[in-house]
Amino acid sequence: MAGYILRRLLQAIPVFFGTTFLIYFMVFAMPGDPILALFGDKTPSPALVAQLRAQYHLDQPFIVQYLIYIGGIFQGNFGISYSGQPVGDILLRTFPVTLRLAVIALFFETVFGIVVGLISGLRKGKLFDASSLVVSLILISLPIFVIAFVGQYVFGVQLGWARTTVGTGAPVQDLILPALVLASISFAQIVRLTRSSVIETSGLDFVRTAYSKGLSRNRIVPVHILRNSLIPVVTYLATDFGVLLVGATVTEGIFNVPGVGNTLYQAIIRSEGPTVVSFVTVMVLLYLIVNLIVDLLYGLLDPRIRYVK
C-alpha cells in the first residue's frame, strides 16, 4: 500500500514537467505580441516595446524562457505578472477562495446528484425519473451565464436571501449561491451516471439474494445498491473537482468571486506564461492527489479492487 502511494506520488514528477512544458509552449505559441496589448489602441514606440520584452524575457527563445521559469520555481519564485505582482502571491490569494468554492459546489452536486440519481434509478420510468430527466435537460441546454444570472436576480436582488456578490474575504455563506450554480452544470452528469449505475447494480445477483434473504429495503439500498454503484460517480466527481479548480470564469465573474477563474482567463488572454503555467501546475498537482485518493477509495467501495500485488 505504502509502496503504491509512493509510486503514484513519484509519477507527479513527469506530469509536472510534461504539463509545464506543454502549457508554456502553448502560451508561447499564442499569436500576437502581449506587450502591444498593454497600450490599448495606442501604438508604443519600438524601443519601449523592446525594453518591456526584455524585462519579461519575451525576447528569448522558447526553451530559454521555459528554463528561466523552471529555474525560478526551484527557488520558490513563480515569476512576475505583467502587473508587476509576484505570481506566487496571486496563487496564495486566489487558490484558497476557489478551493473553498469548489468544495462547496462539489458537496452540492454530490448530495443532490446522487440522491436524485438514486431515486431515478430505483424508480426507472416513473414520474420522478422523467422529471429529473427534464430538469437535467433544461440545465444542460442553458448557458451557465443564464443560470447564474437568474439565480443572482431571483435570490440576490428580488428575494434578498443571498448577497448578490461575494463579500470581502469570501465567507462560506456568500459562496453558497455561486456553488449551487456551479453544481448545476455537473448535476445532470452525476444524475445520469448514478442512475445508470444504480439500474445496473439493482439487477445483480447479490441484490436479488439480499432481497430473497428478506433484508429490508432500507438496508439494501444504501449498503448493497448505492455502495456498489458509486465507483463511476466518485471518479467523475474527481474529474469535476479538477475542472472547478481551474476556475469557473463566468460564474466567478458574475458573483465577483476573487478566485482563480478570472485571473487565469485574463492571464491566458494576455499570454502571461508564468501565471498560466503556475496556476495550472498547482491545479494538476492537487488533481493528482485527488485522483490518488479516489483510486484508494475504489478498494473501499469494492474490496475486489486491489493495487498491491
Next chain:
Amino acid sequence: MSNDLFEHPVTASEPGASHFVAPLEETPLVAIDVVNVADKPSNLWIDAWRDARRRPTFWVSGALIILVVVVALFPWLFTSVLPNNDCQLLNSNGGPTAGHPLGFTKQGCDVYSRIINGTSTSLSVGIIVIVLTTVLGLVFGAFAGFYGGVVDAVLSRIGDIFFSIPYILAAVVIMSVLVNYRSVWTISLAIGLFAWPATARVLRAEILRVKNADFVMASEALGVSSLRILLRHVLPNSIAPVIAITTISLAAAIVAEATLSFLGVGLGSSIMSWGNDINQAQRDLRTNPQTLIYPSLALSITVFAFILMGEVIRDALDPKARALR
C-alpha cells in the same frame, strides 16, 4: 457465454465402478444440456438489436434522431428564408410574423431559419466530438484499467496532462495554428482532443471493477486471450457509465462550439449554429428571452433523443436488465 465446455462428447461411465451412475444419455438432463454445435454462437450485438427493436423508446428516439439528421442534411426542405441575408435591424427582437414563425433575433435575422440552418453545424460538431472523446476515452481508459501497472501509470498520467490544459488556451492555439483550415472537423478536434480524459477515467474505474467479476476469472481460467477478454467480456459490461456521460456531453460539445466562435476562434458569426445563437441571445436575456429559448429547445430535443437512444443501447447491452423485464 462460451461453448468450449461442451465441445467434448461426454462419455459413459466405465463398467465396474463402485457407484453406478446412469449414462448421461439415459437421463432426461441430456435434453437440457444438448448443444447444437452448428448453431450460430449467441452474439451480444445481435441480441441487443433484437431487444432494442421491441422497445417503444427506441423508435421514439430513433425517429427524433432521423428528423434532426434530415433537418441537418436538407435544411431547405423546412425553410425557404435565407437566414443570413436580409437581416434588418428594423425587425430587431421582433415577434412572430407571417413567414417568420419564431420572430427575429437582435440583429433582425429570422430565428426559425437560423435554427434550421444551424442544425447541420451543431449536430456535426456534437457527434464528431463525442465520437472522438469516446474512442480516445475507450482506448486510454480500457487499456489503463485492464492491464494496470506501468500501462495504467503511463496512460493515466498522459490523460492527466491533457486534462490540465485550459480549454480556452488549447482552443485558441489550435484554431490559430489551423487558421486556414477552420472547419467543423478542426473545431471538433480542438474540443474533443482535451475532453476525453474524463471519459477515460470513468471507464477505467468501471473496468477495474468488472475485471474481477467471476465471468472474467472464468474466461481467464479457460485461457481466453486477454485482449479477447477485454473486448468481448469486460468492455461491454463496463460501457454503461460511458454511455451515460457521452449522451450528456453531446450538449456540452454543441455549446462549446459556440464558446469558440464567441472567442473568435470558431467558424465565425456568418456560420450558423445553435450555440452561436444561444451565445448571442444571452445578452438580451432581460429584454427578449425568447431568442434564447428556441435554440435552447432545439438543443434540448436533440440531446433528449440521444439520451433516450443511449438508454436503449445500455439496457439492450445488459442481459440482466433484459432478464428483469
Next chain:
Amino acid sequence: MKIRRIGVGAVALAAASALVLTGCSSGSSTPASTANTTAIITTNGSEPQNPLIPTNTNETGGGKIVDSIFAGLVYYDATGKPINDMADSITTNDSQTYTIKIKANQTFSDGEAVDAKSFVDAWQYGALTSNAQVNQSFFAPIEGYNDAASSPLTGLTVVDATTFTVKLSAPQSDFPLQLGYTAFDPLPANAFKDMTAFGQNPIGNGPYKLASASAWQHNVQIDLVPNTTYTGGRKPQNGGVTFKFYAQADAAYSDLQANNVDVIDEIPDSAISTFTNDLGSRAINQPSAVFQSFTIGTSAPHFQGAEGLLRRQAISEAIDRPTITKVIFNGTRTPAKDFTSPVLDGYTDSLSNNSVLTYNADDAKKLWAKADAISPWSGTFQLAYNADGPHQAWVDAVANSVKNVLGIDAAGAPTPTFAQFRSLVTDKTKPIETAFRTGWQADYPAVSDFLTPLYATGASSNDGHFSDPAVDALFTKAASETKTDAAIKDYQDAQVILLKDLPAIPLWYSNVTGGYATGVSNVQFGWNSVPLYYAITKG
C-alpha cells in the same frame, strides 16, 4: 489614450462627459451643507494592471485610483475645463516655453513638500526608456525626449523651489491642457528609492490617500480616506472611497440593484436596454470623449486611389448609424458627425462634407457602382475586431448594413485576443488587408488629441498609414496658434479634408453609462467618463 480593461464577455464601454450633468448641475463642486461627510462611498473598479505609479498607469482601473491619490498641476472639472490644482500659474509667450509656478505650502500626505523638483524628477523618470513606463510617450513634446535611447528631458529646468520651466521641441498651444493627465503628476523623493514598493503603497498629494499600508487588497478592493494635507479644489465631501474590484460589469450592476455599491460607471451589455427603466433618475447616460470608428488601411485591395475613395464613401453611407445606435446600443451611443467628440471645445456637427456620415442607400450604391467601373469588386468585406472585447454585436450589425445596401458579402473577422488584434494592425512587414475597428478615448480634453496622433503622417497611432500633406500642414499650423479659436478653426478645416479621404470611417461617440444607489447624491460624471468621487455625498 486611457485603455479600457478587456474583461470577460460583456464589458460595456464605460465613458463619460459633461454636456449633460446629472445631480448637481452647476458644474462646481460646492457640496450641500447638510451632507454627511463621514460616509464612505463604494464604487466599482477593477484590479489595477500596473503598480500605482502615475507614469505607469494607462488604464481606467488604475487611473481612477491614481487620480484620486495624486494631484497634478491642474485638474479638470466636470466639463473638462482645467483648473489649477498644484499650479499657481502656467504662463507662456510663444507656446513653446512655459513657466510653471507651484502654490506655496503644498505637501504629500506624509508631510514632504510638493515642489518643482517633485514634478521634474517624476517627469524625467517617466520619460526614460530604461524605466519602461507605459505613459512615456506623453513627454514627447518636451525638448530632449527620445524614445529610442534613454536621454533626459533637457527642456525641464528647475528655477527655484516652486518654479520650473518647460521648453517644448515645437510650439504647442494646448500643452497646458494636457497637464491634468495622470502622467504629469508629481512623485515624492522616497518613491525613487524603491519604485516597486512605492507602487504597492503610494504616497500622494491628492484629495485621498490609502487608508493604511495594506489598503490595497489585490483583486478585492482598495480603501481610500481623505488626505487632510490636500488643500485644492477637489476637497472630499465624504469619508472616503472604496473601489470594489469587479471582473464583470454584470456583477457590479447586480450589486447596485441590491444597494451593495453606491456608484457604478459601467452598465453591462445585458442591462443596456433596461437600466434606464431599472434606475429611473439614478441612471446616467451622457456623451463622453470616446470616438469609435473603423479603418480601411491603404494596403487593402480595392481601397487605393480614386477607387478607394469611392468605396470608403460608399461603405460609410451604407451604414445606418442611427438605427444601429438605437437598436444595438439602446441610445448609449451617438452617431458621429466628425472625428472628435461632442464634449470638447471645437466640436461642431455641421462640418461641410459630413453628409458622408449620413445613411444614404441610393447614393452608396451609385458610389459603389462608380468604383466597380474602375475595377470590379471581388471577395468579402471583412471587419476585424478583438473577440475579448464587447464588439461582436455592432460589428455584425455594420456588416449586415453594408451587405444589405451594397449587395456584397460582408462579415466580422474576430481575433481571439486583443494582443493578436494589435499585432495584426501594427504589423509593418505584412500590413493588414481587411478593415479593422479603431477607437480613441481622449486623455486630455482637446480636439488635437483625437486628430494628430491618428491622422498626421507617420504619427504613432496612425495605424491606417494615412498621409495627406494638407492635413499635416493644418495640424502644424493649429499647434502653433496662440489663439484657441484660430486653432479650432484649423482643426475643423483639417477634418473637412479627412471627411473626404475617410482615413477612418467614423461610427459613433460612446456615452458614459452608469448609475447610483438610493441615498447617494451629488453624483456627477467628468468629461473623461469617471465620476467626480470627491463631490459625492451619502446619507
